[in-house]
Amino acid sequence: MKVSSKGEYALRALLVLGQQQGKVISIQEISDRTLVTVHYLEQLLLQLKKLGYVSSKRGAKGGYILQKTTEEINIGEVIRDLEGPLSPMGCASLTKYEPCQLEAGCQLKPLWSLVRDTIAYVLERTTLADLLDNRLSLVKGEDLVVVKTPS
Template sequence: MKVSSKGEYALRALLLLGNHQGAVMGIQEISEKTLVSIHYLEQILLQLKKLGYLTSKRGAKGGYMLYKQPDEINLGEVIRELEGPLSPMSCASITKYEPCPLEEGCQLKPLWSLIRDTIAYILEQTTLEDLLENRVSLIKGEDLVVVKRTS
């Protein structure tokens, strides 16, 4: 799995809007604060709106704001909707599985599946609110450890 610039910029915009929850932010301001070009940002914000994460207001004081609460925005869902499957290889994908001619007896598939499951678990356990509050989850063995990052 590789997060493209679209996924990265979408998360930047969601974080910015989450930090200004309840306020309408114009696309120019969002662009300046996320370092994303207005043209590319428009496409991303429209997609996030279509997916139900944002709402918009027209007019001179128009712009975008979160439609959902930060604790309702699951990063696993956002990344899957924007980027597609979380699996690093299609042979290990659950949603977009593609068979491989070498799959039978493949010793790499368990690794790709573990990577997929680990990425999915972490993203699915993380909300926008977790990022806003600097809560990051790590897996150690079978235990989930919440690490508080101080900046």
């Protein structure tokens, strides 16, 4: 799995909207705060709108607003919706499995499955609220990033 600029920029836009949850933010302001061109943001925000993450308002005071709460926006879902499967290889994908002629007895498939599971574990347990509240941390001695639950 590789997150492209599309996935990164979409998450940046969602973060800006999440910081101002409940307010309509102009595409120019989102562009200024994310350093993503208005033209590219138009495409990304249209896709995020179709996926139900944001809605738009037309007019002089128009712009975009989150359609869901920051707690409801799961980063794993956003990445899958925009980028496709989390698995680094098709043979290890749970959602877009692609068979391989060498799969039977393959010694690499367990590695790819572990990578997929680790990525999914972190992304599926992370919400936009977790990112906004800086609730990610490295578990010392475990070398695994996890989401801290709010106290």
